[in-house]
Amino acid sequence: MLNYIWFGMMAIAVAAGIYNGKIDAVTEAAIDMAKISVEIAIGLIGIMALWLGIMKIAEKSGLIRIIAKLLRPITIRLFPDVPEDHPAIGSIVLNMSANILGLGNAATPLGLKAMEELQELNERKDTATNSMVMFLAINTSSVQLILPATVVALMGATASEIFITTILATSCSTIAAIAAVKFLEKRKRFAMETEGDSND
Amino acid sequence: MIEVVVGGLSEVAKYIIPTLLVGIPFYALAFHKVPVYEVFVEGAKDGFTIAVRIIPYLVAILVAVGMFRASGALDLLLGALAPVLDFVGFPPENLPLALMRPLSGSGSLGLLTDLVNEHGADSLTAKIGATMYGSSETTFYVLAVYFGSVGVVRSRHAVPAGLFADAVGAIAAVFFCKLLIG
Known part of the structure; x- marks a missing residue:
């Protein structure tokens, strides 16, 4: 899937760039974004280190296990293939809490920690498991209770008006994400391949 | 009414990160005697x-x-x-x-x-x-x-x-x- 989307995006970009007379801009964007990608990744190191350090303390003290146990009734429905006392559940819960509270800086390191723990349960390391896709979809649909600071700054006094509409819209998209994942994971097209298969 | 909720939430949000940064090591140190500095550094390496x-x-x-x-x-x-x-x-x-x-x-x-x-x-x-x-x-x-x-x-x-x-x-x-x- 990603193979076609990735190639498609670039192929369309070149075709549209020629058609619109913007081929120079397309080239420039490719070079710039390659540089920016590295800057973004390097910029993550400090924040990642901070939260992963704190997370390790939370893990060693048993805090993560307590949190995981408390929210088990919800998480078992979303991630049925993750064992009850697995640390992944704790990290997932913390990532979602950080997202809900609008703590973007903390949410990413916590999410990547969760991914790493989900990967331990994965038998095919290059392929996403059902739980990984579910976790990703919930993250991309953004469950958020607090408006992003950028929106508040832009909208000024009217920010409070879009508070409720944002919660309603994001709830809809999260429910849609969960439903879509549950529906699609059973389709044959997206089935977890067994050893030997290798297309798309 | 909504202004109060929004204002209150962002007021609370300000305290969440400092609370976590202090609260988690405090819990670990006080109740489980976790060597917090050592464990922090060990975790941070993965960053x-x-x-x-x-x-x-x-x-x-x-x-x-x-x-x-x-x-x-x-x-x-x-x-x-x-x-x-x-x-x-x-x-x-x-x-x-x-x-x-x-x-x-x-x-x-x-x-x-x-x-x-x-x-x-x-x-x-x-x-x-x-x-x-x-x-x-x-x-x-x-x-x-x-x-x-x-x-x-x-x-x-x-x-x-x-x-x-x-x-x-x-x-x-x-x-x-x-x-x-x-």
Whole structure:
């Protein structure tokens, strides 16, 4: 899937760039974004280190296990293939809490920690498991209770008006994400391949 | 009433990170005698490896998205979609943002800024835009970072599910803004 989307995006970009007379801009964007990608990744190191350090303390003290146990009734429905006392559940819960509270800086390191723990349960390391896709979809649909600071700054006094509409819209998209994942994971097209298969 | 809730929430939000930074080591030290400094450093080491590991995935996704954005392909798509969306009541001014949101965080923030400058923060158009922006994440970026950090390349149903959710979110933003504000 990603193979076609990735190639498609670039192929369309070149075709549209020629058609619109913007081929120079397309080239420039490719070079710039390659540089920016590295800057973004390097910029993550400090924040990642901070939260992963704190997370390790939370893990060693048993805090993560307590949190995981408390929210088990919800998480078992979303991630049925993750064992009850697995640390992944704790990290997932913390990532979602950080997202809900609008703590973007903390949410990413916590999410990547969760991914790493989900990967331990994965038998095919290059392929996403059902739980990984579910976790990703919930993250991309953004469950958020607090408006992003950028929106508040832009909208000024009217920010409070879009508070409720944002919660309603994001709830809809999260429910849609969960439903879509549950529906699609059973389709044959997206089935977890067994050893030997290798297309798309 | 809503102002009070929003103000209160962002007031509370200010204290969450400091509380976590102090509260977690406190709990570990006081109740479980965890050597917090040593354990912190041990965990923090992973920060570098993970950040470096995601670089190739980020380069792949962000370069493709950047080329797509720079090419003006979005405008062509817009022209093709506008009549259909107009027919179903989706405001055409908000379409660029809806299409940009899953692709690029900075790109969609730029479009939202344009909407606010052009129509005013008080307009329905800006409010729909802000709702769209606030209710979704940059799907392709999150995918590259999250799956990249563990080396997953076969994303299975992640992209279709993510984009479907984005579409539902954008439509819901229009619907609820028209219902509750417009």
